[in-house]
Amino acid sequence: MPLEKNKAGVIILGASSFPDSPNFQEDTAFFEAKKRVEDYFLDQHGLALNKEDQILDLFDSEKDPNGQDVAITAFIRKIKSLEIKDLFVYYVGHGGFTAHEEAFYLAIRATRDSNPAVSSITFKSLSTTIANCASAMRTFIIIDCCFSGAAGFSFQSGDISVAAGKQLQDDFPSKGVALLCSSSKDIPSLIIKDRNITMFTEGLHLALSKGDPSISNKYLSLKQIHQLTFSYIKQMNPGKDVRPEVMSPYQPVGDIAEMPHFINFAYSDPKADILLKKREIDEEMVKNNVQVVGKLLIDFVRNFDMAEVYYEESILIGVDCFDLEEEKETLDKEIYREKRKKLYVHIMEIIRNILRQNPSLN
Amino acid sequence: MENNPIQYEAQKLKRNLETDIVSSYSGLMNFMELNNADANMQKEALLLGSRLFDYLEEEGSFNLPIEKKQNILAEAFEMIDTLVQTPVSDESILANKTLNQLRDHFLKISSDDVVFSAENLNKKYKNFSLQDISLELRTGEITSVVGENGNGKSTLLKIVAGQILPTGGKYSYPMFDEKGNDWIKIKRHLGYVPQSITPWRNINSLKKQLQFYAAIKGIRGKKNDEAVDYILTRLGIWKYADSKYSALSGGYQLRFELAKQLIWSPKLLVLDEPLANLDIKAQHLLLNDLRNLSNSIKNPMAVLISSQNLYDIENISDKVIYMSNGKDIYNGPTESISDFSGCHCYLVDVECSVLELQKAFDSFSDKIFEIKDDYPNKIIFTKNDIKANVFLSALINAEIKINHFRDISNSTRIFFENAQSFKKNMA
Numbered sequence A: 001m002p003l004e005k006n007k008a009g010v011i012i013l014g015a016s017s018f019p020d021s022p023n024f025q026e027d028t029a030f031f032e033a034k035k036r037v038e039d040y041f042l043d044q045h046g047l048a049l050n051k052e053d054q055i056l057d058l059f060d061s062e063k064d065p066n067g068q069d070v071a072i073t074a075f076i077r078k079i080k081s082l083e084i085k086d087l088f089v090y091y092v093g094h095g096g097f098t099a100h101e102e103a104f105y106l107a108i109r110a111t112r113d114s115n116p117a118v119s120s121i122t123f124k125s126l127s128t129t130i131a132n133c134a135s136a137m138r139t140f141i142i143i144d145c146c147f148s149g150a151a152g153f154s155f156q157s158g159d160i161s162v163a164a165g166k167q168l169q170d171d172f173p174s175k176g177v178a179l180l181c182s183s184s185k186d187i188p189s190l191i192i193k194d195r196n197i198t199m200f201t202e203g204l205h206l207a208l209s210k211g212d213p214s215i216s217n218k219y220l221s222l223k224q225i226h227q228l229t230f231s232y233i234k235q236m237n238p239g240k241d242v243r244p245e246v247m248s249p250y251q252p253v254g255d256i257a258e259m260p261h262f263i264n265f266a267y268s269d270p271k272a273d274i275l276l277k278k279r280e281i282d283e284e285m286v287k288n289n290v291q292v293v294g295k296l297l298i299d300f301v302r303n304f305d306m307a308e309v310y311y312e313e314s315i316l317i318g319v320d321c322f323d324l325e326e327e328k329e330t331l332d333k334e335i336y337r338e339k340r341k342k343l344y345v346h347i348m349e350i351i352r353n354i355l356r357q358n359p360s361l362n
Numbered sequence B: 001m002e003n004n005p006i007q008y009e010a011q012k013l014k015r016n017l018e019t020d021i022v023s024s025y026s027g028l029m030n031f032m033e034l035n036n037a038d039a040n041m042q043k044e045a046l047l048l049g050s051r052l053f054d055y056l057e058e059e060g061s062f063n064l065p066i067e068k069k070q071n072i073l074a075e076a077f078e079m080i081d082t083l084v085q086t087p088v089s090d091e092s093i094l095a096n097k098t099l100n101q102l103r104d105h106f107l108k109i110s111s112d113d114v115v116f117s118a119e120n121l122n123k124k125y126k127n128f129s130l131q132d133i134s135l136e137l138r139t140g141e142i143t144s145v146v147g148e149n150g151n152g153k154s155t156l157l158k159i160v161a162g163q164i165l166p167t168g169g170k171y172s173y174p175m176f177d178e179k180g181n182d183w184i185k186i187k188r189h190l191g192y193v194p195q196s197i198t199p200w201r202n203i204n205s206l207k208k209q210l211q212f213y214a215a216i217k218g219i220r221g222k223k224n225d226e227a228v229d230y231i232l233t234r235l236g237i238w239k240y241a242d243s244k245y246s247a248l249s250g251g252y253q254l255r256f257e258l259a260k261q262l263i264w265s266p267k268l269l270v271l272d273e274p275l276a277n278l279d280i281k282a283q284h285l286l287l288n289d290l291r292n293l294s295n296s297i298k299n300p301m302a303v304l305i306s307s308q309n310l311y312d313i314e315n316i317s318d319k320v321i322y323m324s325n326g327k328d329i330y331n332g333p334t335e336s337i338s339d340f341s342g343c344h345c346y347l348v349d350v351e352c353s354v355l356e357l358q359k360a361f362d363s364f365s366d367k368i369f370e371i372k373d374d375y376p377n378k379i380i381f382t383k384n385d386i387k388a389n390v391f392l393s394a395l396i397n398a399e400i401k402i403n404h405f406r407d408i409s410n411s412t413r414i415f416f417e418n419a420q421s422f423k424k425n426m427a
Helices: A028-042 A065-081 A123-133 A160-170 A199-210 A222-236 A274-286 A290-304 A311-327 A333-355 B005-019 B021-034 B039-059 B066-085 B090-109 B153-160 B183-187 B206-216 B221-234 B250-262 B280-294 B310-316 B334-341 B354-360 B362-367 B388-397 B420-426
Strands: A008-014 A055-057 A086-097 A104-106 A138-147 A177-181 A245-250 B114-124 B129-138 B142-146 B168-172 B190-193 B268-272 B302-306 B319-324 B327-333 B344-350 B368-374 B377-382 B402-407
Touching: A008 A028, A008 A065, A028 A055, A028 A086, A028 A199, A055 A065, A065 A123, A086 A123, A104 A123, A138 A199, A177 A222, A199 A222, A222 A245, A274 A290, A274 A333, A274 B021, A274 B039, A274 B090, A290 A311, A290 A333, A290 B221, A290 B280, A311 A333, A311 B221, A333 B039, B005 B021, B005 B066, B021 B039, B021 B066, B039 B066, B114 B153, B114 B302, B129 B153, B129 B302, B129 B327, B142 B153, B142 B280, B142 B310, B153 B268, B153 B302, B153 B319, B190 B250, B206 B221, B206 B250, B221 B250, B250 B268, B250 B280, B268 B280, B280 B302, B280 B310, B319 B334, B327 B334, B334 B344, B344 B388, B354 B362, B354 B368, B354 B377, B354 B388, B362 B368, B362 B388, B388 B402
Parallel strands: A008 A055, A008 A086, A086 A138, A138 A177, B142 B302, B142 B319, B190 B268, B268 B302
Antiparallel strands: A086 A104, A177 A245, B114 B129, B114 B168, B319 B327, B344 B377, B344 B402, B368 B377
């Protein structure tokens, strides 16, 4: 089901500075990334969420992990009462893995890099909270992580999605969960200093807010958003692009990453596309569906003839099209074809003149 | 030869035309348009295509005699070569720019306003109740209501059409009356065709009666003539304009009733089982007309229609509501039914036993939820990742003869089956 206006909840996590973690580089790009994602959810032309009721902003919060968990729990309970069915969790900042358990954590403002396991949000605790509180919701977790060279970084793979996905397998909500994340641990390639934004969120924001004109659907799935994010990343950062990852490990009712959820802002309504409508008439003329051509011409003129010059003429042609088809069996083949050709030429002329109109006339 | 994009595309197009001239012909039309062919050249391409289809009609099949095919190909290739060699003129660049501006203009004015909105509609009768139906009807959208008889379809339609009042719930017509109680205002924008149509009087011709009806709705003078001529032609019923109502067949009586409702361009059209007495051709004609008329960008309308003809009606619907015992079991976009049920579903008529079918699906047996016998068909419920191509390949590889196949994953047909598969998923 597509995401409905006002019917989603968003939890924003992360930080732009880490005062107790000298190894975690502060960066305003994290704030800019958070801001763009927040803007997407608030956009009145899109999901138009209510900032107070539907967005929990814990970015740069002074709260410790327990305090943030309490806030997340209370927020999910609140949005459940609003009959919200889709939950987004967006994180931007530094991520890492604890030294001994290789537990994946997300650094927050209160994180101490000497012991991130107790001072950060661990992925395990986040997914447990979501599983306990948001069991009836579809959950999309979006992680834009910059790995620092912090002490304690011991995970070998370097691919965040593998680690996060593995931990997602243990415990998550019953309505399905999908994960989209940046995949590299390489800081320089993830923050675009010139534009003060993280590479992944820049691409993601473009994908969400611009959409894909080549996809003729009103809505895009998370997997399509993932592909589109990567293509924007490549376009914006030629030669330095890093491929994001998408995964949806637990899918009791179909893969939510494949369901069309997100508004495709590049979608143009085919019924209002004058060229598409012209092509429809052309195709029917080629197939010699004369009566259909008559009806389509009447519709075309009603919709697109701004000066209303061809209203009557189109009705007369519509009648001629019907008459001709009714007479087809009784007419000589060549005479029938000649009459039809004349009608076609007349129709093409009308369409051509309508296509030449100046839109400022209206 | 293939050293620039247009030449490359031209060669590709020629190869496609040689392989399958019928299916590839629209490619030639697109090639002409995209490469700024002048009006005359586009006209010649279209007329050549029309000739091609004349030949096909003469032959009565899709196999053209070699000589005729070669003649068409030679002319098509000549057009392609001429276009490739013709430099794009400044005039055509300018025309293209103007056309794009015009296109953008219409794309921007397209709208989908909410005509009717309801939350938790209820209607209580002694032996039946309609329960908590919420819906939103938008201009340009068709919403179909399906389900077995006696499950509340007509009750719901009558409430939306203002024929009966609900017992509970909130509703409004935001485009014309926010409170939903100014019926004079509302009915100025609302057309309703009930299940049984009240016969028209026989005193005047049908055209005169339509003119009278349009006049009642405030369409007078020249506009009255124009509106009547338009609707008679648009619905293909003008040749009965001078007839009397009693001379019409049931199908044409319905079309005239529809004309009567459409003549004053309502914003919301409610049709209760309009397909019931129509033959298949008339059904398709009516549904296509409804689709095109609701799509109008100058006078877009919302359509709410009930029917038992699932596949045909779902084919033109943007949203579908499946009713059972007064409840909406499914209420959402047509293309999201499989997301909701959590499974894909295929209806097949195959010449083999259930055991042989199971064997054909060996490689993904863990993804088959259920095989139901529905004589002469079988209905197979699978996990969502078993797409139609995978399913069909398995049947073809097992050399099973397929007489009929239909992907009903996004059809409410699945709700008519008492299948355990999706019940489990939806629980």
